[in-house]
Amino acid sequence: MTIDFATLDIMRTHHPAWRMLRSDHAPLVASFLHRVYIEPNVRVMAAADLAEVLEDELYALRQQLGETAYPKPALEYLNDWAAPDKGWLRKFYRPGTDDAQFDLTPATEKAIAWLAQLSERQFIGTESRLLTLFDLLKQMSEGSEADPVKRIAELHKKRDDIDTEIARVLSGDVPLLDDTELKDRFQQFIHGARELLTDFREVEYNFRQLDRRVRERIALWEGSKGALLEDIMGERDAIAGSDQGKSFRAFWDFLLSSRRQEELTELLDHVLSLPAVTGLKPDSRTRRVHYDWMEAGEHTQRTIAALSQQLRRFLDDQAWLENRRIMDILHGIESKALALREVSLTGNMMEMAEYCADVELAMERTLFSPAIKPVIADLALQAGDEDIDPSVLFDQMVLDKARLTRHIRHALQERVQITLSELVISQPLQQGLAELVAYLQLGSEVFNTVVDEGKSEPIRWKVATEGQAITRSARLPRVIFMR
Numbered sequence: 001m002t003i004d005f006a007t008l009d010i011m012r013t014h015h016p017a018w019r020m021l022r023s024d025h026a027p028l029v030a031s032f033l034h035r036v037y038i039e040p041n042v043r044v045m046a047a048a049d050l051a052e053v054l055e056d057e058l059y060a061l062r063q064q065l066g067e068t069a070y071p072k073p074a075l076e077y078l079n080d081w082a083a084p085d086k087g088w089l090r091k092f093y094r095p096g097t098d099d100a101q102f103d104l105t106p107a108t109e110k111a112i113a114w115l116a117q118l119s120e121r122q123f124i125g126t127e128s129r130l131l132t133l134f135d136l137l138k139q140m141s142e143g144s145e146a147d148p149v150k151r152i153a154e155l156h157k158k159r160d161d162i163d164t165e166i167a168r169v170l171s172g173d174v175p176l177l178d179d180t181e182l183k184d185r186f187q188q189f190i191h192g193a194r195e196l197l198t199d200f201r202e203v204e205y206n207f208r209q210l211d212r213r214v215r216e217r218i219a220l221w222e223g224s225k226g227a228l229l230e231d232i233m234g235e236r237d238a239i240a241g242s243d244q245g246k247s248f249r250a251f252w253d254f255l256l257s258s259r260r261q262e263e264l265t266e267l268l269d270h271v272l273s274l275p276a277v278t279g280l281k282p283d284s285r286t287r288r289v290h291y292d293w294m295e296a297g298e299h300t301q302r303t304i305a306a307l308s309q310q311l312r313r314f315l316d317d318q319a320w321l322e323n324r325r326i327m328d329i330l331h332g333i334e335s336k337a338l339a340l341r342e343v344s345l346t347g348n349m350m351e352m353a354e355y356c357a358d359v360e361l362a363m364e365r366t367l368f369s370p371a372i373k374p375v376i377a378d379l380a381l382q383a384g385d386e387d388i389d390p391s392v393l394f395d396q397m398v399l400d401k402a403r404l405t406r407h408i409r410h411a412l413q414e415r416v417q418i419t420l421s422e423l424v425i426s427q428p429l430q431q432g433l434a435e436l437v438a439y440l441q442l443g444s445e446v447f448n449t450v451v452d453e454g455k456s457e458p459i460r461w462k463v464a465t466e467g468q469a470i471t472r473s474a475r476l477p478r479v480i481f482m483r
Helices: 005-014 016-022 026-038 047-065 074-081 106-116 127-143 148-170 179-220 225-240 243-256 258-272 275-279 284-339 390-394 401-414 420-426 433-445
Strands: 044-046 089-093 100-104 417-419 448-465 468-482
Touching: 005 016, 016 026, 016 106, 026 047, 026 100, 026 106, 044 047, 047 074, 047 100, 074 089, 100 106, 106 179, 179 275, 179 284, 243 448, 258 275, 258 284, 258 417, 401 417, 401 420, 401 433, 401 468, 417 420, 420 433, 420 448, 420 468, 433 448, 433 468
Parallel strands: none
Antiparallel strands: 044 100, 089 100, 417 468, 448 468
C-alpha cells in the first residue's frame, strides 16, 4: 500500500480501524472488546451474553463518571458498533436459529493490537528477532539454491557444526541460555502466537467475503447453471491456490499432526516451568495456545464448508426450478386445449394411419383352465449321501461395537488424537467393510471427530475367498478421532 495523502485521506474516512480510533467511545470499545474477545480468544459470542457483560461494564463506568455517561442500553451500543458505517463488530445469525451472534472484525483487532504497542515496555528483546531474521534469510537462500554441489557443501557444513557441538557437550561444556535470552525469546513467541490468531481471523474474514459474493451472485444470476458454477469454482480455486491459501493449508496440515501437537505440548510445559519464564507471569492460556490455533483454524474450515453447502443448495434449487418449468409447460398445453374447446374448426383436425376397431369374438377366447393342485404323498424321508453342514444356515454377521469402542478409547488414552487408518493398522478389520462403516458410525455418534476433506487415506483389509486371502481397499477422507 502506498502512503500518500489521497490514500490516507480515504482510509481516515472509510477504514473501520481508523474510524474506531477517531471515535469518542474508542476507550470503551477497545478495552471492552480486548477483554471479552482477544484475551480469552473467544471467536463468537451470543448477543444476550455479550449485552449482559457490556451492561456490567457500563454500570461500573457510570459509577465512576456519573449517571449521564453512556446512557444508552448495552444492546443498542452493540448494534451501533456492528452498523455498516462503523464495522467494529460483525452481527450474524447461525443457520436454524434466531439468536444474533457477534464476532470481532479483523480491522478492530488490528486497531487494538496497535494500541497495545503504544505502552512503554520494560524489556525489549532484539537478539531473538535478529536471529529469526537471519534464519529466515538462510532458509530462503538454501531453499532456492538449485546447484547440488552447493547444497551438499552446506549440508556438510551443518554436519560439522553439529559434530563440533556434540564433542563440546561430551567434554562437559554445555552452553545454556541466560535469563535475559530466555525472556527475549519467550516474549517473541508470545507476540508471534498472538499475531497468528489475528491472522486467522483475517483469513476467515476473506473466505467469508467470498461466501457473501457467492450468495449475491447466485441470487442475481439469470444465466446458465454451468456458467455460474464455473465462475464460482474458478474464484474459489484461485483463493485456495493463492499464497494465502497455500500457507493456510500447510499450517493446517502441520497442526493436525498428533505428533506435532504432542511435541508442542511437551515444549510448552518445559519452557513454562523455567524460572526465568515463570518470573514473567505468563498468561495461563499460553499452555494451550496450540489448541487456540486449532479452534481458530476450525472456524475457517467451517466457513469453507458453508461455501460448499451454498453451492449444493443452489444445485437443488435449480433442479426444482427445472421441474417447475416442465409443469408450467404442461399446464400451458392444458389451458390452450380448454380455450379451443368451444371453437369450431374447419378442415382436417387429425390424420390417422389406421382407423378401425379390434373385434374379438366370444368363441375366440380361450377356455378357463383350473389350477393344477399339487399331490402330496405320505412318504418317509430318507437320508441322503451328501455331507452338508446345516450350521451355515445360522451364520450371521454380528458387529461387536463395544469392542471397537474399547479399541478407540484405549488408543486415545495414550494420544490426544488418532486417525482411522492408524486404528485399522493397529487392529486390522476382521469383518471388512461392515466393520469400517461401524467405525464411521461411532465417530459421528460417540466420539468427537474431525474430517479433513483435503486429504484422503487408503484403508485395506483382507478377505478369505475360496481358501485365498484377497486384499481389498477403500479410499476415504482423513477421519481423526479426538480425545
